[in-house]
Amino acid sequence: MKYVSTRGEAPALSFDDVLLTGLARxxxxxxxxxxxxxxxxxxxxxxxxxxxxxxxxxxxxxxEGCLTDEELTDLATRSYAPFEHKAIAPLKQLGPDRWMxxxxxxxxxxxKDYALQFVGNAFEHVLKKHGKRITIVGATSGDTxxxxxxxxxxxxxxxxxxxxxxxxxxxxxxxxxTTVTSANVHNVALEGTFDDCQDTVKAxxxxxxxxxxxxxxAVNSINWARIMxxxxxxxxxxxxxxxxxxxxxxxxxxxxxGNVFAGYVARRMGLPVxxxxxxxxxxxxxxxxxxxxxxxMEGVVPTISPxxxxxxxxxxxxxxxxxxxxxGQAVKNLMSGFRxxxxxxLDDEPLAEIRNLFSGLRLDDEQTSKVIADTYRQxxxxxxxxxxxxxxxxxxxxxxxxxxxxxxxTAHPAKFPDxxxxxxGIRPGLPxxxxxxxxxxxxxxxxxxxxxxxxxxIKKTLLVS
Ligand SMILES: *Cc1c(COP(=O)(O)O)cnc(C)c1O
Numbered sequence: 001m002k003y004v005s006t007r008g009e010a011p012a013l014s015f016d017d018v019l020l021t022g023l024a025r026x027x028x029x030x031x032x033x034x035x036x037x038x039x040x041x042x043x044x045x046x047x048x049x050x051x052x053x054x055x056x057x058x059x060x061x062x063x064e065g066c067l068t069d070e071e072l073t074d075l076a077t078r079s080y081a082p083f084e085h086k087a088i089a090p091l092k093q094l095g096p097d098r099w100m101x102x103x104x105x106x107x108x109x110x111x112k113d114y115a116l117q118f119v120g121n122a123f124e125h126v127l128k129k130h131g132k133r134i135t136i137v138g139a140t141s142g143d144t145x146x147x148x149x150x151x152x153x154x155x156x157x158x159x160x161x162x163x164x165x166x167x168x169x170x171x172x173x174x175x176x177x178t179t180v181t182s183a184n185v186h187n188v189a190l191e192g193t194f195d196d197c198q199d200t201v202k203a204x205x206x207x208x209x210x211x212x213x214x215x216x217x218a219v220n221s222i223n224w225a226r227i228m229x230x231x232x233x234x235x236x237x238x239x240x241x242x243x244x245x246x247x248x249x250x251x252x253x254x255x256x257x258g259n260v261f262a263g264y265v266a267r268r269m270g271l272p273v274x275x276x277x278x279x280x281x282x283x284x285x286x287x288x289x290x291x292x293x294x295x296x297m298e299g300v301v302p303t304i305s306p307x308x309x310x311x312x313x314x315x316x317x318x319x320x321x322x323x324x325x326x327x328g329q330a331v332k333n334l335m336s337g338f339r340x341x342x343x344x345x346l347d348d349e350p351l352a353e354i355r356n357l358f359s360g361l362r363l364d365d366e367q368t369s370k371v372i373a374d375t376y377r378q379x380x381x382x383x384x385x386x387x388x389x390x391x392x393x394x395x396x397x398x399x400x401x402x403x404x405x406x407x408x409x410t411a412h413p414a415k416f417p418d419x420x421x422x423x424x425g426i427r428p429g430l431p432x433x434x435x436x437x438x439x440x441x442x443x444x445x446x447x448x449x450x451x452x453x454x455x456x457x458i459k460k461t462l463l464v465s
Contacts, residue, residue, distance in 0.1 A: 001064045003030040003224065006321040007335070008328015015066040016126045019119075019225045020134070022218045028331070029317050030224045035268040036061035043244040043270055046235065051088035052076040054239075055118070055232045058269075062228050067125075075125060079118040079229075082107050084431065089114070089233045091240055091406070094379050098394060099406045100387070101237050108176055109412035109431070110307070111259065112147035114233060115226040120151030122225055123158060123217075133157040134217040135462065137204055139197035140164050143307050143411065146176035148219045153182040161186045161458055163197040166446060171438070172415055172430075178442035186461055192449035203451045210455060214462070221258040222314050230262035231269070237406045238271045247272035249400070251393035251407040253279040253386040254286060255308040257315035259408065264319060264357070274403045278360045279393035281305045281368065281385075286313055287360030293351045297342040304365045304419040305385040307411070323350035361393040368392075372423035382428050384411040385419050 002012045007028030013021065018030045038046075046057055055076040056069070063072055080088050085105035092100045106113025127133060136158060138148055145162040152160045162177060166189035178187045190197050205211055205218070219226075234250065241248050250273065252260040260276055267273040280287050281303040289295045300311050317331060323346070324330040338344045346354070363371070371388040375381055383391065387409035394407040413420045413428035421427040430437055447457050 001036075001062055002033045004033045004328075005030060006317050006328060007332040009332070015063045015225075016130070019122055019126055019223070020132075020217060022220065022223050026332070027335070028328070029222050029315070031318050031321060032062060035265070037268075038270040040244040040270070043235075043239070047239050051232070051236060052080045054236055055080070055229070058232045058235050058266075059228055067122075071125065075118060075121045079121050082117065083113075084433070089236050091237060092381070094375075094381065094391075094407075097402065097404045099237070099241070099404055100381070100383075100391065100409050101233065101406050102409045103233060104384075104409060104412035104415075106147075107150040108143070108146040109415050109434070110143040110147060111230075111408065111410040112143050113150065115229040116147045116151040116219065118229040119219060119223065119225045120148075120155070120158075123152070123219075124155050127157040133215060134159075135214040135458070136160040136217050136219055137201055137458070138162050138219060139194065139201045140169070140177070141194040141197075141306060141309070142169055142173045143415070144220070146173065149177050149180050149185050149187075151219075153180055153185050155184060159184045159186065159462060161188055161461075163188045163190045163200060163454070165189075165194045165197055166191050168193065170416070170418075172417065175437050175440065175442060176434075178444045179437065179440040181441070181443050186458075187444035188454065188457065189444050189446045190449055190454070191446065196449050200449075200451050200454050204455060204458075207455070214458065221256045227258055227262045227265065227315070227318075230259055231265045234263045234266035234273075235269075235271055238266070238273070241404050241406070243271055247274045247403055249273065249275040249277070249394075249403050249405045251277040251279060251390045251396070251405055253305065253308060253389045253393070253408065253410055255310045255313065257286065257313035257319070259410070260358075261315045261318055267357075268322075273357075274400050276358050277393040277396045277399065277405075278358055279389035280360060280362050281308050281389060282362065282364050283309050283311070284360070284362040285311070286316070287362040290355060290358060290360040293348075294343060294345045295338065297338075303385075304368060304416070305389060307386060308389070319354065320346075320350075323354050359396065359398060361389075361396045363389050363392055369419070369423035372420060376424045376426065382413045382420060382424060382426055383409060384413045384416045385423075386410045386416075387413075 005024035005028035009026035010024035103111035390407035
């Protein structure tokens with residue numbers, strides 16, 4: 001399988017190269033040159049597989065030519081072994097035609113583990129094969145950092161530096177990063193905001209001499225391999241509820257559009273899906289787009305669902321590519337207009353196609369808290385604010401009747417204990433294996449908010465380690 005850029009100019013790459021590259025050289029995102037497709041009989045044959053076996057079947061066409069079946073099976077088996085729940089991604093019925101898929105049974109209690117555990121193993125495998133080593137640098141406001149650290153800790157050919165804004169991430173989130181004391185894990189508390197962290201990382205990547213010298217690499221959500229690994233749980237849910245003989249809809253709490261795009265890929269591969277409802281908090285750029293056809297940037301406002309506090313949904317570009325009949329030049333024009341003016345408007349035809357499949361629902365913090373409280377009262381389930389937005393989206397108007405809706409629960413309630421307690425009166429406890437998180441020793445370096453200082457810090461750290 002070859003991969004092409006959404007902006008049509010970067011060279012086509014193999015899976016190995018796409019994994020290590022992340023962003024395409026023309027600024028676009030890599031997508032498979034064509035979507036693999038399973039027939040109904042082939043989908044029926046997937047019923048009853050274990051999660052790792054299903055992962056192999058779903059990912060196989062995407063890694064063809066780079067990973068053998070044996071290698072893929074080994075990676076998938078190791079990736080899902082550390083998950084706490086036997087089902088890996090259990091489905092719970094909350095009402096007639098209402099389901100919740102729990103995607104928080106991985107090491108860091110958010111759905112990002114489902115992709116990053118696999119990506120960490122795949123990175124190590126591919127680096128070994130090519131005799132390379134890399135330095136991952138990333139910024140985090142919460143879940144990504146800890147999931148990336150867990151996925152890459154203790155690996156010989158990877159160092160990872162994660163920048164978080166000092167004093168501005170929750171204690172649970174910080175400790176999930178800073179209590180990992182592996183020699184290759186380097187936490188940096190930057191004396192600045194999350195935007196400063198992000199700008200610093202961007203500046204480091206833009207410094208090509210430094211980038212080459214350190215072998216910089218990224219694991220942010222535009223990496224194709226993350227999307228690919230997320231396609232698996234859409235098949236998992238669809239199969240459990242009767243695919244290919246019965247269709248389902250999905251309600252997905254959305255930030256960068258990576259998760260819901262993986263659902264779209266599953267549909268392109270033949271999984272019968274009626275609708276996707278994209279849930280957002282007050283940072284509702286996507287909901288406004290589905291309503292108006294215009295994608296328009298606004299400032300970010302902080303909410304109780306911080307993993308969705310984003311200004312731009314990067315992965316949406318991948319959907320645009322398909323909606324414009326894979327016209328790289330058209331995507332390039334839309335994106336450069338967007339960068340210049342902060343807004344673009346899609347033509348009627350591609351817009352209609354997108355609206356046929358996607359709709360949006362926005363909740364403010366007060367509405368989100370009410371969903372947490374109501375859900376607890378009605379079902380006994382304690383849900384985190386992101387998952388609550390998914391549950392509300394599953395009840396959105398206009399979904400086809402009689403089609404089961406699966407809401408994706410993307411974080412464990414204990415990751416956001418304050419918001420959950422304020423809404424429900426119950427303080428969610430951490431699972432057993434993390435119960436002593438608040439007592440574990442932390443390790444991190446405080447670095448001043450200055451690109452040169454961070455650069456020096458990285459160099460010095462790698463020299464001595
Ligand atoms: C990252 C994250 C999201 C948003 O997912 P995207 O793939 O960026 O749309 C939603 N919920 C939680 C808990 C997250 O960590």
